[in-house]
Amino acid sequence: MKCVSVVGIGPGNELYLSIAAKETLEDSDLIVGYKKYVELVEEYLPEKEYLYTGMTKEVDRCKMALEKASEGNCVSVVCSGDAGVYGMAGLVYELSVDYPDVEIDIVPGISAVLSGSAVLGAPIGHDFAVISLSDLLTPWELIEKRLALAGEGDFCICLYNPSSHKRKDYLKKACEILLKHKKEDTVCGYVRNIGREGEEYHILSLKELKDTEVDMFTTVFIGNANTKVIDNKMVTPRGYKGV
Amino acid sequence: MKCVSVVGIGPGNELYLSIAAKETLEDSDLIVGYKKYVELVEEYLPEKEYLYTGMTKEVDRCKMALEKASEGNCVSVVCSGDAGVYGMAGLVYELSVDYPDVEIDIVPGISAVLSGSAVLGAPIGHDFAVISLSDLLTPWELIEKRLALAGEGDFCICLYNPSSHKRKDYLKKACEILLKHKKEDTVCGYVRNIGREGEEYHILSLKELKDTEVDMFTTVFIGNANTKVIDNKMVTPRGYKGV
Structure with a gap:
C-alpha cells in the first residue's frame, strides 16, 4: 500500500503515545522525521527503518516521505506532540497534490x-x-x-x-x-x-x-x-x- | 495509596487512549465518571469496579471520587477527550482542599x-x-x-x-x-x-x-x-x- 501516516508521538515518552499511534508506527515500512524525534521513537521501536533530516528541512522531509510512499511503502512521518498542531499534517497534504496515488492518514497525539x-x-x-x-x-x-x-x-x-x-x-x-x-x-x-x-x-x-x-x-x-x-x-x- | 487520577480517555475508542491512561485505569481500584464515558471504558476494561453519575452531577461525582480515595483507594475519574480541557481536573483540585491526604494526578488525553x-x-x-x-x-x-x-x-x-x-x-x-x-x-x-x-x-x-x-x-x-x-x-x- 502507498501511504503516509502523519503521527503525533506526544511529548516523547512512550507512555504518552496513543495505542493507534504505536500500531501505526509498528506497521510502517519506514519512519521519517526530524532527527531529535526519530531518536525518541527509536528508543522504543529499535528494529524499524528510519530516515531523518535536520531542523528547517520540513519540506524536504515530507517530500521524501511521499516519494518513498509512492514507491510502494507505508511511511510514517513523526511529529512531536500532535500531527496537526504546528506539525507536519498540513504540509504533507499540501505536497500530496503531486502524489495522487498516495493515501494520507493523520494520527493525533498529545500536544504540549x-x-x-x-x-x-x-x-x-x-x-x-x-x-x-x-x-x-x-x-x-x-x-x-x-x-x-x-x-x-x-x-x-x-x-x-x-x-x-x-x-x-x-x-x-x-x-x-x-x-x-x-x-x-x-x-x-x-x-x-x-x-x-x-x-x-x-x-x-x-x-x-x-x-x-x-x-x-x-x-x-x-x-x-x-x-x-x-x-x-x-x-x-x-x-x-x-x- | 490514597489517590485520584483524572484521566483523559480521548474520543472513546480504546485506540486513542494513551498507554499511560490505559495503565492508570488498569491499576485503579475504582473508576468514576459520567455514565456515558464509563460505558465506553467498560467495553475494553469489563473487569473493573465502576461508579457513575448523570450529567450536571460533576461536583457530586468528584466528591465521591475523593471520598473513596480518602478511604484508601486508588480512584480514576474519567473524562472524555482530555482531563483538563472542559474536563474534571480543575474541579478535582478545587474540591481536594478538603482531602489533604489524597494525591492528585492528571493523565492527559486526546481532546476533540x-x-x-x-x-x-x-x-x-x-x-x-x-x-x-x-x-x-x-x-x-x-x-x-x-x-x-x-x-x-x-x-x-x-x-x-x-x-x-x-x-x-x-x-x-x-x-x-x-x-x-x-x-x-x-x-x-x-x-x-x-x-x-x-x-x-x-x-x-x-x-x-x-x-x-x-x-x-x-x-x-x-x-x-x-x-x-x-x-x-x-x-x-x-x-x-x-x-
Whole structure:
C-alpha cells in the first residue's frame, strides 16, 4: 500500500503515545522525521527503518516521505506532540497534490498544550488560545495582534516556541503585551522537558514571567482572571456551582 | 495509596487512549465518571469496579471520587477527550482542599480539538482558539466577546458544545459574529461521533455553516484566511516556503 501516516508521538515518552499511534508506527515500512524525534521513537521501536533530516528541512522531509510512499511503502512521518498542531499534517497534504496515488492518514497525539497542562495541574480549564512565538513563518506583527486579542478576551493562553537563540526577548515582549489586558498577578506557569528526563515546572505571576528566561524546550501557560494556585498547582476553574 | 487520577480517555475508542491512561485505569481500584464515558471504558476494561453519575452531577461525582480515595483507594475519574480541557481536573483540585491526604494526578488525553482535527485533515495548523458555546457555566456575553476577538485575530477556531436541545441557534449566532471578521467563504468543517461508530465529517463555508444544524456530539472547526480544501480535507498551512 502507498501511504503516509502523519503521527503525533506526544511529548516523547512512550507512555504518552496513543495505542493507534504505536500500531501505526509498528506497521510502517519506514519512519521519517526530524532527527531529535526519530531518536525518541527509536528508543522504543529499535528494529524499524528510519530516515531523518535536520531542523528547517520540513519540506524536504515530507517530500521524501511521499516519494518513498509512492514507491510502494507505508511511511510514517513523526511529529512531536500532535500531527496537526504546528506539525507536519498540513504540509504533507499540501505536497500530496503531486502524489495522487498516495493515501494520507493523520494520527493525533498529545500536544504540549495538553501534556504540559497535566504537569501544571489544570491551567486550561476554560476557553483557551494557542499561539506560537516563532516568527520564522509568521510575521511578528500578527503574533503581537493575536496576543493582544487573546489577552483582551481573557483567554487562558498557551505559548509554543517561547524562545530560541535568536529570540531571547520574545517572551518578555509577549508578556508586556498581555500585561495591557491581564493583571500583574495573573497566575502563569511553564513546563520544561515535558514527559522526558529533567521534567520541571514553575508557577509564577505574569509580572515575574516577563523577566524569566526560558529555553526552546519550554511551554508557557498564562491563566485567565479566575486562575488560582492550589497546592502548588495552576488551576483554572470551569465555574461549577457549589465548590 | 490514597489517590485520584483524572484521566483523559480521548474520543472513546480504546485506540486513542494513551498507554499511560490505559495503565492508570488498569491499576485503579475504582473508576468514576459520567455514565456515558464509563460505558465506553467498560467495553475494553469489563473487569473493573465502576461508579457513575448523570450529567450536571460533576461536583457530586468528584466528591465521591475523593471520598473513596480518602478511604484508601486508588480512584480514576474519567473524562472524555482530555482531563483538563472542559474536563474534571480543575474541579478535582478545587474540591481536594478538603482531602489533604489524597494525591492528585492528571493523565492527559486526546481532546476533540485534536481528534476531530485528524479526521478533517489539518484544520488547526496555525495559532488557534478553543471556545465552548455552552452558557451553562459561562455568561453568553463573554462567549460572544471571545468569538469576536478570535475572529478579529484570524485564529483557527474550534467550537466545543456547539448545540444542545435548549441552544439550537447558538452556532448560528456564533457564525454571525465570526462573519463580521472572517469572509463568507472561510473554510469550515465539523466532525460527528469522532472515533466512534457513525463517525462523519463535512467541509463547508462559514456562510453555509451559519445555516447548518449540528448536534451535541459534534465538534466544529473554523479556518483562518489561508485555510483551503485539498482532496476533500480541510488544511491550514503553517506557511512553509517552497510548497
